[in-house]
Amino acid sequence: MFCEQCEQTASGDGCHQWGACGKSPEVNTTQDILVYCLRGVAPIVLTAKKLGINTHDLDVFTCESLFATMTNVNFNSKRFTNYIQQCLEKREQLKAQIQAISPENAHWSELSNYQPNWDESLVTQGQEAALPFLSQIDHNIDVFSLKLTVLYGIKGAASYTFHAYELGQEDDVVYTFIHEALAAIDRDDLDLPDWVDLALKVGEINLRAMELLDQGHTSTYGHPIPTHVPLNPRLGKAILVSGHDIKQLCAILEQTANTGLTVYTHGELLPAHGYPRLKEKYPHFYGHYGTAWQNQTKDFHRFPGAIIVTTNCLMPPHETYEEKLFTVGPVGYPGLNYLAANEQGNVDYSPVIAKANSLPGFTEESEPRQVMVGFAHNTVLSVADTVIEAVKQGKIRHFFLVGGCDGAKPGRSYYTEFVEKVPEDCIVLTLACGKFRFFDKNLGQIGELPRLMDVGQCNDAYSAIQIALGLANAFEVGVNDLPLSMILSWYEQKAVAVLLTLLYLGIKNIRLGPTLPAFISPNVFKLLSDHYHLQAITTPEADLAACLSGASG
Structure with a gap:
């Protein structure tokens, strides 16, 4: 192969x-x-x-x-x-x-x-x-x-x-x-x-x-709004939904309404809690369980209910939980329960509900913990005047977009260390599963603005782009003239598409890691580096210093 x-x-x-x-x-x-x-x-x-x-x-x-x-x-x-x-x-x-x-x-x-x-x-x-x-x-x-x-x-x-x-x-x-x-x-x-x-x-x-x-x-679901999401489970039987597909999540919520089951998100579905029409209509849509995709063998083993994977990323399942694991859409693995859609495109989730009811669910409470989601472009740009004023007054020195895909290979601790070292007068925007390296850290606030803002899924890279374009328009400068640095992690092909979108928009000085794509030849990378100053990450200290000094190299 x-x-x-x-x-x-x-x-x-x-x-x-x-x-x-x-x-x-x-x-x-x-x-x-x-x-x-x-x-x-x-x-x-x-x-x-x-x-x-x-x-x-x-x-x-x-x-x-x-x-x-x-x-x-x-x-x-x-x-x-x-x-x-x-x-x-x-x-x-x-x-x-x-x-x-x-x-x-x-x-x-x-x-x-x-x-x-x-x-x-x-x-x-x-x-x-x-x-x-x-x-x-x-x-x-x-x-x-x-x-x-x-x-x-x-x-x-x-x-x-x-x-x-x-x-x-x-x-x-x-x-x-x-x-x-x-x-x-x-x-x-x-x-x-x-x-x-x-x-x-x-x-x-x-x-x-x-x-x-x-x-x-x-x-369909309204513009995301800032929302606190519990990380601690509540008592009762449960279903865990992983992947990206919010339509399938909504179908699961609809079919589990009034069943006594609690529905949790996993991985990239965390930002779904910010959509108001989901939260308002489905009170059993409660919290988030686990972290990024590469930890699912541990997360899925421990989860005491049924589990559904709606999109990437699925890992080869462990025998300790494969009987309670279901897939839909293009997702599949030999021997796993696959729920095919009917001719109208709808999926019957009754087998998942039956499996969840046969499992113990959560029987013990744990210490309350929570994170915030919902800082998509509509929310952030609605306070653009506040952001601009904070920048003019020197309260906000720099913005960092730190996000992308998470993964299992060594070197990804860079992103945690980078965020931990970001000065207190800077704001971190994040999106996709890369945020799970630091999503539960309390970075405090600058005025009424949280220093850590979750823009959404990798699918919501569009939202991050609109935030950058909106702020550039408000400041009356180009995107590359904003006090904004992009520190991205990549793993799979959605990330490739997003990177090409950023380059199409002419965005420069992107730092990419933890390693460069194997399919990018040295000459092609040099071409991208020469034209867009695309560069590999080095160390958190060196990259942070270069970003804050305005250096492109």
């Missing part, structure tokens, strides 16, 4: 024997065949769109199946085989439609006609299909590096697009570009500047995808 799409790749240069995430070579190769098929479907979809044929079904399918190939989403080769079969069936149906109305346009490449031999090993076939693509490493490693960057960025953008679709927010411009990017992966007529432009275009499209998702969340 060969995989280097996430931060935890073996030895920092790719997984070759077994995925560090837990994926087997069989699963890795089967998902690669799925991506291979989607690359062949893309030109067909683009032709159909030009002919006015409705491609919505394949648009959504492409986003969902790309989502499934991301790190820590699906470990089930049978699910990927099913995705491949669906992909090819939909491909042939679309070909037939094109043939019927415009036969002169019904000419396809070998890739678009690809058909696996179901009687032979998909692993062998996948390895053979990957060889021509991997051989490009020797031809031009920098172009190959950017091709991978585009592919991984598109996976992240497709995931956000799928989240937005679930909430009724769509834009055909986004769908079309996802297919264009997939089709471009197999082009050999583009040079390095062309691939840089395409990578930045991924960032632009991802910004639109995150905007759609933000609209879906806020129009």
Whole structure:
């Protein structure tokens, strides 16, 4: 196998024997065949769109199946085989439609006609299909590096697009570009500047995808408001919901209403407590349990109720809790309870409720603890005048956005140490699961403003961007002229998409860690460093001093 799409790749240069995430070579190769098929479907979809044929079904399918190939989403080769079969069936149906109305346009490449031999090993076939693509490493490693960057960025953008679709927010411009990017992966007529432009275009499209998702969340559940979230459980039987999918969380809350069960969030769903329509309607939506995804084996083992994983990140489950663990949507693992949606897209959570009722739940109280969430763009920008005045008076010296993905590899204590060393006249904005390194620390306040503000999920990077743009507009300066530094941690492909969005917006001096992506070649990183001052983290002390001095290096 060969995989280097996430931060935890073996030895920092790719997984070759077994995925560090837990994926087997069989699963890795089967998902690669799925991506291979989607690359062949893309030109067909683009032709159909030009002919006015409705491609919505394949648009959504492409986003969902790309989502499934991301790190820590699906470990089930049978699910990927099913995705491949669906992909090819939909491909042939679309070909037939094109043939019927415009036969002169019904000419396809070998890739678009690809058909696996179901009687032979998909692993062998996948390895053979990957060889021509991997051989490009020797031809031009920098172009190959950017091709991978585009592919991984598109996976992240497709995931956000799928989240937005679930909430009724769509834009055909986004769908079309996802297919264009997939089709471009197999082009050999583009040079390095062309691939840089395409990578930045991924960032632009991802910004639109995150905007759609933000609209879906806020129009459905209201704008997040500052909210105290208990970290201590209350007595009674319970369900734990992990992942990112707030629509599925809402469905669980609806189906568990008046059952006596208490619903807790885990991981990236912590910010869901800030949505007023969820808190107002569902009093059994109580608190948060555990921390980031890489601690779930400990958290899930200890949780005395049923557990649902709605999106990434899933780890290979331990036998001590796998019977009480359920997955939905693109998430899967062999042997786990999978709850499929019906034709209307709805999931029946009664098996989860039954499992929760069969388990003991919480029988002992613990010391009260809480954190605050809900500092999204609507909340922060509503007090922009207060923020500006505090800056002018010297009460606020600097803003730090410290967030991104958490992970298990050494070196991530950097982010905890960095936040602990931030001076008392500075404010820390945070988002995504990287915040769990410091989310429960009491940093105090500057006036009425908390020094630690949780902007939301990784999905809410759009909100952080709007805060930066809003403050820049209020100060009448460019974003790069704000007293703002971005200290980011990355792990998987959503983070790649967000980074490309920040670069598309021209944001400079981003510090990235804990290690640089293995798929970024030295020359490509130098290009990004020269143009955007993108740089690797060093030490908390040195980086903090450089940020406060205004140094870019």
